[in-house]
């Protein structure tokens with residue numbers, strides 16, 4: 001058996017008792033022809049492997065270069081070196097794979113995140129990305145655990161969909177039609193009847209509509225899968241391919257929905273704090289170092305761990321959209337004309353407005369509810385008793401410091417007549433969504449749900465400023481390498 005190894009994370013937690021172990025990993029550094037810092041990805045901490053002088057071949061020693069992969073068998077002994085309690089005294093060293101250190105792009109020095117994005121195939125081997133992707137994994141695991149423990153059914157909604165009715169964003173077309181000889185109908189339009197599915201299809205922008213079908217049978221479901229938006233927004237928080245978590249609950253109103261979302265976000269943070277302490281401490285230090293480069297007024301008031309702790313220990317502020325607009329209109333920023341975009345009831349708040357509310361005014365996560373119907377999707381529940389011209393819906397967005405919108409959700413319109421009327425007003429083709437409308441015909445119930453942008457959550461927990469640095473291989477406009 002080859003894989004009789006102990007992972008370095010586990011070994012470093014053990015006591016040095018002269019035990020025999022085998023470790024495998026990649027060389028980070030090799031000093032004085034004696035000390036190998038070996039990393040196997042289980043932790044950022046390297047294992048010190050000591051090669052007794054004179055015991056090993058010159059030829060072998062020459063091949064121990066940065067990023068070469070090794071299999072080492074030896075004895076675990078207490079370490080005399082600083083910052084480590086144990087080390088491995090090597091008995092045998094086998095080179096599993098050589099590495100040309102000259103050609104290896106990762107030198108033992110600080111590289112910029114921009115440069116590392118260009119070598120995303122190797123960046124997992126850095127401390128920063130090691131930490132980020134272990135935390136990302138841990139958050140994904142926590143999400144499944146949270147919903148599983150509550151009895152939600154994990155529903156896999158389709159990636160390819162035919163409905164272009166949702167209007168959540170620009171869609172990527174899925175087609176096998178030839179580009180040069182596209183079949184046309186009598187009006188000259190592309191004839192999708194000849195396409196693979198016999199109709200026009202796209203990559204999903206959200207699993208919500210299908211999620212509602214599940215919720216109205218299982219009671220509570222969640223989806224967790226890839227989502228695609230062909231939006232041409234080159235920002236630090238938009239990807240063309242991202243992962244979304246979408247719980248959908250029957251017998252649930254807007255308030256229940258907000259309570260669940262807040263509990264969920266806090267659960268994720270607590271889970272990461274408990275299980276990824278070491279990586280979060282590393283990321284906190286990284287962020288602090290990065291912020292030292294910034295002018296004083298651009299630095300965060302809290303360190304990463306402090307911020308996470310603060311979010312755990314405080315209620316999210318809950319305000320209506322109307323109150324949010326009022327706060328903006330009363331703000332010094334508005335009075336001093338600091339906002340680039342107009343502020344008045346009815347606007348779709350811009351990122352500068354959201355940031356003001358969260359970072360300047362409340363200084364904590366904020367849930368904004370009851371948005372104008374005109375700027376929200378057709379399926380959101382219409383609020384009763386609105387002033388004419390000020391119709392709102394039971395929507396809620398959660399805004400987080402440094403990230404902006406992290407969750408978007410709503411109570412859904414369960415009343416068939418109201419829903420159909422709204423669809424007509426918004427030109428949503430009811431015949432295409434016959435299956436969706438069936439849920440309202442056959443035992444409709446009050447229900448609600450939300451979508452959490454997984455990468456934005458990972459950004460929040462890791463403190464990474466750019467969403468491209470929390471997904472392994474980011475897809476953004478004009479970029480699809482790897």
Ligand code: ATP
Nearest residue numbers: 168229237238239242405406407408451452453456
């Ligand atoms: P935004 O206004 O930030 O573009 P949105 O209103 O389009 O967001 P929703 O349609 O409500 O977002 O999607 C639910 C969640 O998915 C958002 O709250 C956000 O966390 C995440 N999200 C949306 N678009 C993207 C994207 N392009 N890349 C990464 N995450 C996204």
Ligand code: MN
Nearest residue numbers: 168169229231
């Ligand atoms: Mn968007």
